[in-house]
Amino acid sequence: MNGPQGGGHGPEGPDDRPDAAPRIPGPRAAGDDLAPPDVLPSPPPVPAEPVPHGVLKSLLGAWALAACSAEETAAVEDHLTGCAPCAEEALRLRDAVALLHTDRDLDLDPLLRSRVLENCLGRRPARIPVPAWATAYDAETARLDALLRDIGDSEWHAPVRLKWFAGEEAVNRKTTVAGVIGHLMTVDGLVASALGLDDPAGSDAPTSPAERTERYWRSGYRPPTRRVREPWRQQSHALVRTVSFAGRGVSELSVSYGEFALPLRDSMLDRAFECWVHADDIANAVAYPYDPPSASHLHHMIDLAARLLPAALAARRRAGLAAPARHLVTAGSPGRTLHLEVEGAGGGNWYIALDSPAAVGDPDHTVAQVALDSVEFCQLVAGHVPPAEAAAGQDGDREAIRDVLSAAASLSRL
Missing domain, CATH: 3.30.1050 (Nonspecific Lipid-transfer Protein; Chain A)
Known part of the structure; x- marks a missing residue:
């Protein structure tokens, strides 16, 4: 065989001289060791245009709700470091958002509701205000309702032992959280009946609170559940609305408790007291913090x-x-x-x-x-x-x- 590939000598090129470098290349480096190819340098970053103050201020509500994008959040928080009015407004909004969570416990200042109502009514008085002698009942039923909203389904069956004195002896009766609410609703029915509203115990119910309660507890073929909360709360709202619209003369309306009677103004206060006492009974049964009234x-x-x-x-x-x-x-x-x-x-x-x-x-x-x-x-x-x-x-x-x-x-x- 002849020609260059066969080891013969063809025309000499520049690499065929005796002093030329060998044509076989040396070993190549691994791919990971190769230097990156030369690229053009990146252009300098274009400075972002500043976000107007009005836009940032409008984002404060979304920021408090954690609803901003990452870029918006960074812009708002950078702005808050240098703008005192916006920083104050942002803190106020975030505190307000904290009160919107429904899974919070009831560890709020017991006077918070009163202060909020007082502030609101100071700016715009109620057209039909709640009488002063009914405000304790309104407040205590609202506090108890907040406690009931905060407890779980199983806790409605937690045992509660009601206590009172008869003669010289301490007496007690075992029921459940739901049973206590049924008791409150049934006795509140005496006030409802005096005001001409529907009595949850029926028109033929006895006037004695104990007899009414025992009759209510015996009437159900199943123990009461959390479903008793809604009719109890609707009744308490109806009582407050009715006495608010009824006028001044209604305060002396007589409410019979069987062996004794009270004027309506005192009866509403009596019901507020019992609501607080039994709310405290419930709170103790479910290990829940509960403060006294204002x-x-x-x-x-x-x-x-x-x-x-x-x-x-x-x-x-x-x-x-x-x-x-x-x-x-x-x-x-x-x-x-x-x-x-x-x-x-x-x-x-x-x-x-x-x-x-x-x-x-x-x-x-x-x-x-x-x-x-x-x-x-x-x-x-x-x-x-x-x-x-x-x-x-x-x-x-x-x-x-x-x-x-x-x-x-x-x-x-x-």
Whole structure:
């Protein structure tokens, strides 16, 4: 074979000279070791146009809701570092957004609702305001409804033990969270009936709160569930609306509780008190934090109990459960008096006539003094604290003190 490929000698090229470099190339580097190919340098970045202040301000609401894109979020937060008014507005919006979450617990300031309503009504008074004597009921039913909205389905069946005093003995009754709401709705029906509204217990229901409750509990072939919340809340709304539209004269309308009656203004306060007490029972059953009512509402609740004490003491005296009267006086005259000093939020001083409901309590005729904390006094009236353990301070006639504390516990009922 001849030619260059056969090892012959053809025409000499520049690489065929004896002193030329060998034609076989050296080993190649791995692909990962190759230097990147030469490319043209990147053009300098074009500076972004500044976002107008008005646009950034309009994005604050979306930013607070975490609804901005990444670029918008960066622009807004960069703007907030240098604009104090927008930074203040952004913080206010973010705090407001935090209140919109429905899965929060109820650890809010108990006065928040009152402050919000007061501020709103200060700017635009309500055309049909809620009467002052019904505001405690409105507030306590709203607080209880917030608690009920926050608990789970299973917690509606949590056991709750209701407590009260009958005669000289502590009494209790076991039910569930749903059963407590049914009890509140059934007894609130007495107020509804007095106002001409539908009575959830029926037109033939007894007027005794205990009998009405027992009848309601027996009427269902299944234990009540969370479905009882809606009719209870609708009824409480209807009561507040009705007394608001009814005018001033309705406050003295009589509401019968079987063995006694109260004017509507006191009955609404009584219902507010029971709503709070049973809300606290429910909160304890489901391990939920729950605060007492506002100081002004608590004061009115204590005042109602203090006004009822002389009649309760007289009833216990007729039943042989209290010492006989010592110094009878004519109606409207001052007689032997116990000074009830209630300390803490909503507290004050009350003078309780000892010998007759028609007598007048008078500081100059004081024969005994009792000092209690406001919440402790309410727990006594609710039948949750034994009379012998209630008073923090006692001075004077021990028999009068014992009788008044026992009379306060006798105000409790199912």
